[in-house]
Amino acid sequence: MRHALLVLLVALPCWAQDIEQRAMALERELRCLVCQNQTLAESNAPLAMDLRNQIREQLAAGKSEREVVDYLVARYGDFVRYRPPLRASTALLWAGPFVFLIGGFYVLARFLRRRRVPRPQLTSAERERAAKLLE
């Protein structure tokens, strides 16, 4: 009995801490819909507080991170995720920066090629003169 109590006393705070850490990690990945440029972790909006409580409750009830995210996405859409999934509707979002990067390299390459000056071709008279000057 005393042992069980001791185990409980040690285990309970660990378990609570574990939930807390998992919840905090999740909150940094999720958007607050009220102040849209803040994560759930940063926002002080009442809805963010409610959602933080929901996340803790659900994790404590044994749900996985994925299930919690799915729960929120089902209600608020992919917009709640700071890392939206790759879909047809988000393809531009994911590919856009690379398209711009490749476009930038293309423009740069063209620019550099245009700037290259052709090597001067000397006539034989000029060559002789140059040789004389170098002597």
Added chain:
Amino acid sequence: MKRLGWTLAVFVALVALLAIGLRLNPREVPSPLIGKPAPAFELPLLMMPDKRFSEREMLGQVWLLNVWASWCPPCLVEHPVVTRIAQSGLVPVVGLNYKDAREEALPWLARNGNPYRLIVYDADGRIGIDYGVYGVPETYVIDRQGVIRYKHIGPLTADVVQQKVEPLVKQLVAQ
């Protein structure tokens, strides 16, 4: 000359992109609930705490669910518009009193009028989360089968009612 054309084209494209981007309303997040059954609830009534109401009781009719609270100024702004739809008799409007206190919600209704068929009381906002509520007021159009067909975030205006809500409700009623 060719180069100038290119620069101009890129510039115009950028301006067009920004013009579109700046006109979009970032608060209008498309709801994943459109086309899905309205989330189930069973909540006490605002007026009669011992009576409960479930969305199932509205099956078979087209209805509006209007999420409001006495602490929400835009709710007061849209109240005349909500009142007008409800009184037109076109569609019943059910209120969802969101994270409010009874002792504030009831005087609010007494002051501003109560156009609702009935009002359910979501004190902790749990059902609000199920409906994806994040900016009160919000209004849902729900069809006879209990499926959400449209969601409006923010105060209803006469324009929104005329151009979106009314035509949709008429079409759903006629089905």
